[in-house]
Amino acid sequence: MTDMSSKDPQQITAFELVGxxxxxxxxxxxxxxxxxxxxEFTALRAMHPPTFDETRDKLFWFLCSWLGGPDHYVNRFGHPRLRARHLPYAIASTDRDQWVRCMAMAMEDVDLPEGLRVRLHHSFLETADCMRNRPD
Known part of the structure; x- marks a missing residue:
C-alpha cells in the first residue's frame, strides 16, 4: 500500500492513521x-489452518509493512510474494468477497475513521482481487 522508498518524511502513513x-x-x-x-465466513474459515495463532501473526506483520510501518514480515520471511503464497489455495471471487467483507467488518468494529476505512477497503479489494486463481 505504501512505497517506503519514495515516501516523503512529512507524509503520514496509513500505519500511523490506523494507530x-x-x-x-x-x-x-x-x-x-x-x-x-x-x-457468512464459514467457507473462508475452512481455507485456513485449524488454529489462527501463526496466521494472526503473519497478517499482523504483513499489514504493518503494507500500511507503511515496520517491515516485520520482510525481516522474517523476505518479500511477501502474496500471489505465489496464495497459489496453493483455490480462490474465486466469492472467496475474495468474503475476505474483503470480513476485513470491512473488522475495520468498522475497531472503529477506524470512515474515510480511512473507505481508502483501505479499496486497497484491500485490489490486493485481494489479485489473489483470485480459479474461475468463478
Whole structure:
C-alpha cells in the first residue's frame, strides 16, 4: 500500500492513521475473530489452518509493512510474494468477497475513521482481487 522508498518524511502513513502496531493488532484479531464467529465466513474459515495463532501473526506483520510501518514480515520471511503464497489455495471471487467483507467488518468494529476505512477497503479489494486463481 505504501512505497517506503519514495515516501516523503512529512507524509503520514496509513500505519500511523490506523494507530500503529496496537491498532493493527486489534484489527487483525477482530478479523480472525469474525471469521470464526460469523456464519457468512464459514467457507473462508475452512481455507485456513485449524488454529489462527501463526496466521494472526503473519497478517499482523504483513499489514504493518503494507500500511507503511515496520517491515516485520520482510525481516522474517523476505518479500511477501502474496500471489505465489496464495497459489496453493483455490480462490474465486466469492472467496475474495468474503475476505474483503470480513476485513470491512473488522475495520468498522475497531472503529477506524470512515474515510480511512473507505481508502483501505479499496486497497484491500485490489490486493485481494489479485489473489483470485480459479474461475468463478
Amino acid at each position: 500503529g502496531e496496537v491498532r493493527v493488532r486489534e484489527l487483525v484479531d477482530r478479523f480472525y475473530d469474525l471469521m470464526e464467529l460469523e456464519a
